[in-house]
Amino acid sequence: MSRFLQIVSVPEAVSAAAGIPSGPAAEEIPSGTATGRVLCADVTGAGDIPGFDRSVVDGYAVRAKDTTGAGDSIPAMLECTGQVAMGRPDPGLSIAVGACAYIPTGGLLPVGADAVVMVEHTARTGETVLVKRPVSPGENVLMHDEDYPAGAVIFPAGHRLSPRDAGILAACGRTSVIVAKKPVVGIISTGNELVPAKETPGPGCVRDANAPMLAAYLDGYGCIPRTYGIVPDDREALDAALCRAAGECDMVLLSGGSSKDDRDMTAQVIAGRGDVLVHGIAISPGKPTIIGRIGNKPVFGLPGHPGSAYVVFRVIVVPVLDRMLGQKKSCTVTTKATLGTNVPSQKGREEYVRVRLENNVAYPLFGKAGLINTLVASDGLIRIPAGCEGLEAKSPVDVILW
Amino acid sequence: MSRFLQIVSVPEAVSAAAGIPSGPAAEEIPSGTATGRVLCADVTGAGDIPGFDRSVVDGYAVRAKDTTGAGDSIPAMLECTGQVAMGRPDPGLSIAVGACAYIPTGGLLPVGADAVVMVEHTARTGETVLVKRPVSPGENVLMHDEDYPAGAVIFPAGHRLSPRDAGILAACGRTSVIVAKKPVVGIISTGNELVPAKETPGPGCVRDANAPMLAAYLDGYGCIPRTYGIVPDDREALDAALCRAAGECDMVLLSGGSSKDDRDMTAQVIAGRGDVLVHGIAISPGKPTIIGRIGNKPVFGLPGHPGSAYVVFRVIVVPVLDRMLGQKKSCTVTTKATLGTNVPSQKGREEYVRVRLENNVAYPLFGKAGLINTLVASDGLIRIPAGCEGLEAKSPVDVILW
Numbered sequence: 001m002s003r004f005l006q007i008v009s010v011p012e013a014v015s016a017a018a019g020i021p022s023g024p025a026a027e028e029i030p031s032g033t034a035t036g037r038v039l040c041a042d043v044t045g046a047g048d049i050p051g052f053d054r055s056v057v058d059g060y061a062v063r064a065k066d067t068t069g070a071g072d073s074i075p076a077m078l079e080c081t082g083q084v085a086m087g088r089p090d091p092g093l094s095i096a097v098g099a100c101a102y103i104p105t106g107g108l109l110p111v112g113a114d115a116v117v118m119v120e121h122t123a124r125t126g127e128t129v130l131v132k133r134p135v136s137p138g139e140n141v142l143m144h145d146e147d148y149p150a151g152a153v154i155f156p157a158g159h160r161l162s163p164r165d166a167g168i169l170a171a172c173g174r175t176s177v178i179v180a181k182k183p184v185v186g187i188i189s190t191g192n193e194l195v196p197a198k199e200t201p202g203p204g205c206v207r208d209a210n211a212p213m214l215a216a217y218l219d220g221y222g223c224i225p226r227t228y229g230i231v232p233d234d235r236e237a238l239d240a241a242l243c244r245a246a247g248e249c250d251m252v253l254l255s256g257g258s259s260k261d262d263r264d265m266t267a268q269v270i271a272g273r274g275d276v277l278v279h280g281i282a283i284s285p286g287k288p289t290i291i292g293r294i295g296n297k298p299v300f301g302l303p304g305h306p307g308s309a310y311v312v313f314r315v316i317v318v319p320v321l322d323r324m325l326g327q328k329k330s331c332t333v334t335t336k337a338t339l340g341t342n343v344p345s346q347k348g349r350e351e352y353v354r355v356r357l358e359n360n361v362a363y364p365l366f367g368k369a370g371l372i373n374t375l376v377a378s379d380g381l382i383r384i385p386a387g388c389e390g391l392e393a394k395s396p397v398d399v400i401l402w
Numbered sequence: 403m404s405r406f407l408q409i410v411s412v413p414e415a416v417s418a419a420a421g422i423p424s425g426p427a428a429e430e431i432p433s434g435t436a437t438g439r440v441l442c443a444d445v446t447g448a449g450d451i452p453g454f455d456r457s458v459v460d461g462y463a464v465r466a467k468d469t470t471g472a473g474d475s476i477p478a479m480l481e482c483t484g485q486v487a488m489g490r491p492d493p494g495l496s497i498a499v500g501a502c503a504y505i506p507t508g509g510l511l512p513v514g515a516d517a518v519v520m521v522e523h524t525a526r527t528g529e530t531v532l533v534k535r536p537v538s539p540g541e542n543v544l545m546h547d548e549d550y551p552a553g554a555v556i557f558p559a560g561h562r563l564s565p566r567d568a569g570i571l572a573a574c575g576r577t578s579v580i581v582a583k584k585p586v587v588g589i590i591s592t593g594n595e596l597v598p599a600k601e602t603p604g605p606g607c608v609r610d611a612n613a614p615m616l617a618a619y620l621d622g623y624g625c626i627p628r629t630y631g632i633v634p635d636d637r638e639a640l641d642a643a644l645c646r647a648a649g650e651c652d653m654v655l656l657s658g659g660s661s662k663d664d665r666d667m668t669a670q671v672i673a674g675r676g677d678v679l680v681h682g683i684a685i686s687p688g689k690p691t692i693i694g695r696i697g698n699k700p701v702f703g704l705p706g707h708p709g710s711a712y713v714v715f716r717v718i719v720v721p722v723l724d725r726m727l728g729q730k731k732s733c734t735v736t737t738k739a740t741l742g743t744n745v746p747s748q749k750g751r752e753e754y755v756r757v758r759l760e761n762n763v764a765y766p767l768f769g770k771a772g773l774i775n776t777l778v779a780s781d782g783l784i785r786i787p788a789g790c791e792g793l794e795a796k797s798p799v800d801v802i803l804w
Binding site for chain 2: 031032035036046047049050051052054056057058084085086087088089104105106107108119142146147148154155162163164165166167168169170171172173174175191192193194197198199200201202203204205206207208209210211212213214215216217219220233259260261262304306310333334335336360368369370371372373375376401402
């Protein structure tokens with residue numbers, strides 16, 4: 001199995017993995033439950049927005065021409081012939097030459113009027129309104145289709161909906177949206193040394209951290225995690241679990257197999273049910289990662305250490321999830337910082353170093369493989385490109401926030 | 403009601419509002435459902451982590467002294483007397499002087515050994531292992547309490563749990579955690595012009611965007627939104643809705659009342675049931691915001707425009723939610739950018755301008771009040787301090803990401 005020995009670059013790995021799944025399956029869901037979901041179809045407005053010519057201030061609806069040349073010393077004198085009520089249009093209200101009507105913010109501009117004078121620029125005595133500033137046509141008015149004309153694309157397919165988008169969907173009258181179905185992702189933890197979180201590990205054993213971590217991330221990312229428990233380092237048991245998970249899920253994440261023998265067994269089990277595309281990526285941490293497929297279902301063999309598994313998940317697996325969701329733009333948030341100390345790196349591999357951020361200075365957190373305290377203490381990761389032998393203190397860096 | 407006329411600064415408003423609620427109420431929940439929740443008590447490890455001296459590489463467990471001076475030309479010669487199995491300690495396995503045992507990554511260091519030589523630095527013939535690099539005591543070993551000693555604080559009270567924290571809680575054996583109860587936040591939309599999203603608005607009417615937007619944000623922020631529908635601009639109806647919401651919720655958000663008369667009515671209704679602390683904040687957008695209290699329950703009168711309501715919610719309301727949750731550190735994420743164009747601002751008020759980010763350049767999105775297309779197109783906000791008359795193009799800015 002010579003293909004197992006060739007280490008591929010991170011872009012090659014991402015590209016190999018992203019080519020496995022087919023695009024998203026669509027479903028229609030109520031907009032009220034759609035935050036965090038990815039649109040499968042463009043969202044267009046049901047009609048013009050705001051839908052009517054609308055005042056954006058408290059003031060007087062006027063004919064702009066009637067205010068030409070108005071000033072503090074020679075105000076325009078208009079007759080107030082009515083008042084605009086919110087939400088209840090008055091068919092009898094029409095602004096004639098020399099007339100005006102009081103209009104609150106958000107009110108419907110009455111027939112005849114083409115602008116609004118702010119109340120601060122007027123004085124009123126009885127029904128007489130003195131206008132001290134001229135307005136031009138359209139001033140202080142949001143035209144009926146100025147925000148979005150009917151049929152305009154408000155959100156394109158591939159957009160992940162945010163909480164503020166929930167408000168905009170409501171404003172557009174879209175009470176349901178077509179989104180990508182949540183991919184079901186199977187999670188299998190492997191290793192004789194693993195026990196579930198609720199058990200006290202015996203000598204040489206540790207609790208399984210990867211399954212709960214991956215499940216929490218997937219849940220927040222708009223996927224359905226399905227955990228298959230802990231499988232011992234046994235080929236038949238692993239094959240049975242993989243076979244079941246691949247049948248029930250859209251993607252399978254295996255994690256563990258921290259020794260070389262275990263990793264080789266994982267690769268062989270995947271190869272027995274499908275294909276191994278990649279076994280070994282020029283990434284640190286995470287070099288022994290496996291990428292395989294069973295039909296169009298991606299199967300990943302992630303490292304056993306939680307910190308390493310998390311890096312590979314973010315860098316390699318999430319782009320594949322984005323493809324399965326049809327998401328156009330990565331959710332990864334980065335912030336600019338200055339490096340606090342020198343960071344050496346081995347040329348030829350892309351390195352991800354955990355950093356703690358303090359006043360925009362990124363302090364690398366070094367430590368032995370498998371430490372979780374550096375995972376806890378860090379705010380994100382910096383990426384050192386494969387062609388680079390390290391970064392010097394004070395270099396500008398992009399911190400990929402957790 | 404002269405107090406209604408005094409405009410307060412943003413820090414004064416935040417401080418007035420943050421003083422209203424009492425601290426968080428605690429509840430114990432399973433760790434598997436705790437992502438996004440805020441801890442009410444420190445989380446400590448149940449025992450040492452990793453809990454045993456653990457190899458971090460595939461290699462040979464040795465007595466470090468036996469490798470002193472070893473090199474490629476004169477390797478140390480050791481006898482392999484066993485193999486460490488994962489998760490199954492072998493009480494009979496002990497490393498004598500001149501001996502070693504094969505140990506996989508994650509394996510329990512056997513009695514007698516104090517270091518591990520990487521397999522890459524060895525050659526093996528039969529039971530004879532040639533060691534080509536010396537190791538010092540502890541090398542390639544994670545000591546039993548090196549990650550966290552028993553009782554060490556892993557997450558402090560006030561910490562909001564992330565997906566990766568779910569893994570760490572599992573690693574520590576914490577299957578349940580004590581977190582802040584989700585605050586229940588009542589949402590009342592006011593305005594004769596409002597209709598629910600599912601209705602087609604008549605002339606002069608618009609769909610209510612604020613309630614769905616606030617509900618989606620609150621839900622994602624670890625709160626329980628409770629919507630009370632749309633209340634017309636009628637004092638008795640508003641009073642009844644406020645009274646009911648204040649009885650059932652921990653905080654109430656009123657939004658709407660876009661005209662001055664409506665805002666005054668909202669303030670009067672709050673004053674009738676409690677106190678109005680602030681009516682008018684030196685912030686743009688959002689100047690007419692009201693902050694009140696009914697007992698220790700904060701009541702906010704937010705602007706009617708979704709974009710304005712969102713800014714005030716993020717800047718003024720979220721810090722109060724943080725206090726109710728006991729959250730120590732703000733969740734707000736900012737990124738550094740360069741301003742794309744000049745931005746004028748009115749001195750004396752803190753201004754929040756929507757910006758679109760492109761290659762770390764922040765382009766302000768100007769437009770009439772009430773436009774939602776600028777809300778859709780923007781990636782975040784820049785803050786122009788109250789004492790500033792604007793920012794020049796190319797100034798460095800912090801973009802508050804949505």
